[in-house]
Amino acid sequence: MPRTAKDKTTESDRLAETEAATAPRRRQARGERRIAQLLAAAAGVFCRTGYAAASTNAIAREAGVSPGTLYQFFPNKEAIAIELGGQLLRHARETHGQAFLPENLGLPLPEALDAVLDPLIAFNCENPAFWALMHGSGVPGGIDKEHEELHSNMAGQVRTALHSLAPELAPVELDHVANMVLGIFKASLDLILAHEGAERDAYVAELKTVLLRYLEPIVTTTRCR
Structure with a gap:
């Protein structure tokens, strides 16, 4: 029709x-x-x-x-930084959650280091703006505050991870070791991000070796107490 x-x-x-x-x-x-x-x-x-x-x-x-x-x-530039920083911080929180999963912390120390460090390093390598923005001068105050909270949370996650690996460690010792691990990681990240390819891989391997040699005696000693 x-x-x-x-x-x-x-x-x-x-x-x-x-x-x-x-x-x-x-x-x-x-x-x-x-x-x-x-x-x-x-x-x-x-x-x-x-x-x-x-x-x-x-x-x-x-x-x-x-x-x-x-x-x-x-x-303005500040609004751009706040939006970009917010996205990067959300991604960083998700990465930290994946890195510090209980099943990762239950692995033998060398494998636990791989499971925790690899996603953290990958995030920073894939998002160099995170390091530039969070550690640069003059960044908007909101980003700075959120980054401090992220760092504080990460310190707590490292402390919890160390406690699971070395449960007999005294609280004061635990704090010292956690701070040393974070300091070593942050200093090494500068070198890792400054290089690419085989050189970057070499510095990642060196970081894991340093942390393994530092933590292995602590973990072994406390487990034998």
């Missing part, structure tokens, strides 16, 4: 309604892609110049957009 004018009008109305409903979703998707593009560009700029020396113009150039386009999404 041929379609009437009313049928055609109804179909046209439905198409118009569908188009009106999908348009905001398309705009939202485009906006999300642009934000991701700007954050990736900011990460590159922060890594090269540090947060303090970075500028919105440099970030816009890196993203291949005009400063005006950038300002449609972020009012």
Whole structure:
């Protein structure tokens, strides 16, 4: 049966309604892609110049957009850093949770070190902007505070891990050892991030050797008490 004018009008109305409903979703998707593009560009700029020396113009150039386009999404460099820092901190918390799983801590010491260190090192290598932003000068206060909380939580996780490996260790000794492990890890991370390829792998291996030789006597001694 041929379609009437009313049928055609109804179909046209439905198409118009569908188009009106999908348009905001398309705009939202485009906006999300642009934000991701700007954050990736900011990460590159922060890594090269540090947060303090970075500028919105440099970030816009890196993203291949005009400063005006950038300002449609972020009012200033601080807002970009806060958004990027928030995403990186959430990812870091997830990584820490995966690294310090109880089943990892129940492994023999060499395997436990691999299970804990590998995801932590991989996160920092894959997200160099995290190190540049969290340890740079002049970063927004909100990021600084959240990073302090992350570090405090990690210190607690290291302490808990050490307690599971050396349950007879006195609380004061446990604190000292945990702080030493964190200090060794952070110092080694500087070297690891400064190199690539085989050189990076060599420094990762050295870090594990240092921690193994440091912790093995402690773990063995306390288990024999």
